[in-house]
Amino acid sequence: MVEIAFATALVLVVLNSAATRATQGNSFYGLAIGFTIVTAVFAGGPISGGAFNPAVGFSATLGGVIYAGQSWSDLWIYLVGGLIGSVIAAGIHAVQIAGIEPREPSPGE
Numbered sequence: 001m002v003e004i005a006f007a008t009a010l011v012l013v014v015l016n017s018a019a020t021r022a023t024q025g026n027s028f029y030g031l032a033i034g035f036t037i038v039t040a041v042f043a044g045g046p047i048s049g050g051a052f053n054p055a056v057g058f059s060a061t062l063g064g065v066i067y068a069g070q071s072w073s074d075l076w077i078y079l080v081g082g083l084i085g086s087v088i089a090a091g092i093h094a095v096q097i098a099g100i101e102p103r104e105p106s107p108g109e
Helices: 002-018 029-048 054-068 075-098
Strands: none
Touching: 002 029, 002 075, 054 075
């Protein structure tokens, strides 16, 4: 659950601060993303390991398997949590920008 919550938060911050027309040319997106990652690691790290990006979770698990003899059993948490969190964030973002971003008229309108 922690992986899903913080993956959602991270993707929402990226989408809202760096990927919309309203925030083009801003210079705060790095701070927003960085503070979100720091908050996620400090709050959720002790609970789940703090890999809120599936690539980071995979590489940490791979390193543990290769160098520490750990198993692959925890990998699904990082992959599924990040995927579900990303889908939730994309849905929330789509609802958020529906009334903000002007849509292009389709042919025939």
